[in-house]
Amino acid sequence: MLEALIFVVFPFCMLFAAISDMLSMTIANTVSIVLVVIFAIVAPLTGMDWSAYGLHFAAGGIVLLVTFGLFALGGMGGGDAKLLAATALWMGLSTHLVEYLVISAFLGGLLTIAILSFRASGLALFSSRNMFLRNFADKSVGVPYGIALGLGGLIAYPGSPLMVWALGQLAAK
Secondary structure, three states: OHHHHHHHHHHHHHHHHHHHHHHHOOOOHHHHHHHHHHHHHHHHHOOOOHHHHHHHHHHHHHHHHHHHHHHHOOOOOHHHHHHHHHHHHHHOOOHHHHHHHHHHHHHHHHHHHHHHHHHHOOHHHHHOOOOOOHHHHOOOOOOOOHHHHHHHHHHHHHHOHHHHHHHHHHHHO
16 A cells, blocks of 8 residues: 555646646646645655665755745745745755756656647637647747656655665565
8 A cells, every 4th residue: 555655646736847848837726735745644654764765855844945935036936936845845855856856857848848839829819719739829828847846756755765665565475
């Protein structure tokens, strides 16, 4: 059961956040809350020691402080800031967090370039009513960065501490 939570909750939340941001330019608070609550319950049950547990929460707190500052300056959306912090909690204060941040930044840069190119093309005029492409075509809205954060999380997740633990448990059976 514990392994199932680890295999399902994080990937589902990342996919949900990416799709939600693509369609509505919002990431529901529920996504971040679920990530925090499930981590808080599951991590100690995996045998994670309290110092490591604390470092995971420190990672989430540090990322939340930085992203809240960026949100206050208008540099990022609130849903993106909360999702980044909740994801940092799962990655911990380690190279896995750096990997997640670098991958997400790289994907976000590619996404931004692609969306700006799309908005400058004639295709944007024809796709402004398409529910999947309308936010990509609309020059008055920002970039749905939750797509990059969700994909970055999915790419970095296999090396995260809980996923490594869950895979180890399956290998031992």
